[in-house]
Amino acid sequence: MIRVLVVDDEALVRGGFTHILSTADDIEVVAAVPGSRAVRAVHDSRPDVVLLDIRMPDVDGLTVLSDLRRMPEPPVVAMLTTFDADEYVTTALRSGAAGFLLKDTDPEQLPHLVRALAEGGTVLSSKVTRRVVDGYLDKAGHEPAAHLTARLTDRERAVLVLMAEGLGNSDIGSRMHLSTGTVKGHVSAVLSKLQVSSRVQAALVAERAGLLGPPNDGDTG
Structure with a gap:
């Protein structure tokens, strides 16, 4: 099973991602939490993949990313975003994010993207890539x-x-x-x-x- 943690300050987003990923037989959403609880949730649930909102009101997603990357055995982290180009994306790439995808990604594609991340692959939303590369x-x-x-x-x-x-x-x-x-x-x-x-x-x-x-x-x- 691929263990996934969803981090987003919007309960609707957390619920949506959890519902979509839970339909896959090989994926388990071990937790879905707001940004302030992200680091603790990673310690407690030991996910393989973290889907992390890049910009949240209560905590900077880039700060959370840096904290996770400093762990002895950090999970794979992909950044979630609602916009198609931003300086946050560039910083996330430099900080070791395994990729980034838009929150309106086709639901049928989401489990496939998580599997790619778990296998060491990359996730690059083309809308973002064309603007930031x-x-x-x-x-x-x-x-x-x-x-x-x-x-x-x-x-x-x-x-x-x-x-x-x-x-x-x-x-x-x-x-x-x-x-x-x-x-x-x-x-x-x-x-x-x-x-x-x-x-x-x-x-x-x-x-x-x-x-x-x-x-x-x-x-x-």
Whole structure:
């Protein structure tokens, strides 16, 4: 079972996400709490995935993210947002968020996105990605994305594309007929060559370099 914690100050949002995710046989919502109770809830319920509102009235979602990332074994955290571009998103990416998605994501897609997160994949709402990718990479001081991806071997480039599509290591291995250990090695090489520290940042480089096709909103990748 994939253990999920939903953090949002609006009870209606918490209830909606809980109801949708509870329809999946392999997902358990272990808690749904406001932001002020998020860190304690993670300690108590030990979720695999946290869906965290990026902006809440009683506590800053980015502060909660930083607190969670400092834990010895932090959960995977994806940020929830109602807007399609904001400086909060850029900060969340730099702080280690595994992705971000809009609160109006298609309910049928939500369990799929949670599974991708649990498998080590990324979740990038296309509405957000198209608006923040250039600004994020520019502010990060990266070389042009095309120069970075040119350093990759053909196999590493193929791994990067699948990472950007939201696939975890086991799924990438199945797709490319590689062992999980081999995939991990390629992922490490990709992150190093692209000068990034996370899969979601690598996905943004792939997006900017033109390696991805036009995404559908709510897709992983």
